[in-house]
Amino acid sequence: MVGHSLDGKTRDEPRFLQGSGDAVAGNVIWSPSKTAFLGIMYAGTVAGFFCASWGAVALFLVTTAGVLCFGHSLGMHRRLIHNSYNCPKLLEQAMVYLGTLVGLGGPRTMVYTHDMRDWAQRQSKCHDYFAHRKDFWHDGFWQLACDIRLAAPPVFVYERHLQDDQFYAFIDRWAKWQNLPWAILFYMLGGWPYVFWGVCARVAACMTGHWLIGHYAHREGHQSWCVTTAGVQGYNVKFAGLITFGESWHNNHHAFPGSARIGLYDGEADPGWWVLRVFERIGLAWDIKQPSDLAARPELVRA
Numbered sequence: 001m002v003g004h005s006l007d008g009k010t011r012d013e014p015r016f017l018q019g020s021g022d023a024v025a026g027n028v029i030w031s032p033s034k035t036a037f038l039g040i041m042y043a044g045t046v047a048g049f050f051c052a053s054w055g056a057v058a059l060f061l062v063t064t065a066g067v068l069c070f071g072h073s074l075g076m077h078r079r080l081i082h083n084s085y086n087c088p089k090l091l092e093q094a095m096v097y098l099g100t101l102v103g104l105g106g107p108r109t110m111v112y113t114h115d116m117r118d119w120a121q122r123q124s125k126c127h128d129y130f131a132h133r134k135d136f137w138h139d140g141f142w143q144l145a146c147d148i149r150l151a152a153p154p155v156f157v158y159e160r161h162l163q164d165d166q167f168y169a170f171i172d173r174w175a176k177w178q179n180l181p182w183a184i185l186f187y188m189l190g191g192w193p194y195v196f197w198g199v200c201a202r203v204a205a206c207m208t209g210h211w212l213i214g215h216y217a218h219r220e221g222h223q224s225w226c227v228t229t230a231g232v233q234g235y236n237v238k239f240a241g242l243i244t245f246g247e248s249w250h251n252n253h254h255a256f257p258g259s260a261r262i263g264l265y266d267g268e269a270d271p272g273w274w275v276l277r278v279f280e281r282i283g284l285a286w287d288i289k290q291p292s293d294l295a296a297r298p299e300l301v302r303a
């Protein structure tokens with residue numbers, strides 16, 4: 001299997017058998033469940049504008065920052081998917097749970113979706129769905145309301161760590177419902193404005209923002225590196241470093257996927273990395289990987 005289990009080694013490759021699968025042939029299928037879920041979030045967001053309060057907006061800002069930084073960036077992406085650092089198991093689970101609140105899916109779903117896209121983009125050719133080649137509105141519909149079914153998908157293998165973790169299995173199975181307890185709590189604290197802003201607007205902003213960064217980060221823009229064997233290149237979305245907690249430096253990430261630090265150069269703000277360094281100082285993170293710790297890639301050249 002390509003890649004490594006969670007044994008302290010950095011994972012630079014997707015979890016697929018080498019040489020398997022066809023990344024081009026396939027169909028994009030409309031997903032009623034994804035459409036309905038995001039539609040409810042959008043409707044709640046619109047309703048929130050008619051009953052906004054300073055407290056509700058503050059709740060939106062705090063919870064959005066929390067789930068994006070600790071959940072999506074540090075928990076789901078840098079830890080669970082790429083294993084670019086180590087931390088206590090309970091901390092990992094707490095951050096992955098927060099990542100589920102983003103609305104994109106649970107841990108197993110996110111690992112599969114991320115690695116499928118990574119695998120496809122590293123092929124010499126791949127389906128337009130993976131490459132974000134369609135125009136803005138077409139790509140938005142595909143990514144937010146549809147799924148892709150490849151005619152010959154690769155063989156995907158979850159590590160034992162994910163197979164055996166019953167907590168991850170539970171929150172993955174009920175991922176769409178993980179925000180419900182928070183909606184109830186927010187309603188008790190501040191009524192419908194807190195629900196609309198603390199859940200609906202947050203989920204809508206996170207899901208839509210995730211697509212927007214993915215759309216622009218695979219089309220054109222600033223590059224420091226080129227992966228010569230890959231059919232799809234990554235680009236840095238410069239204006240979004242802070243609001244994505246470092247995730248928008250996507251060219252850097254394509255070049256060094258196993259690095260816990262994504263903003264690598266002067267002026268590349270990476271708040272997720274700043275938080276991780278604080279974790280390291282207080283003993284909650286260790287074995288933190290940077291580009292110098294990763295194996296050389298012959299296909300990687302300066303842009």
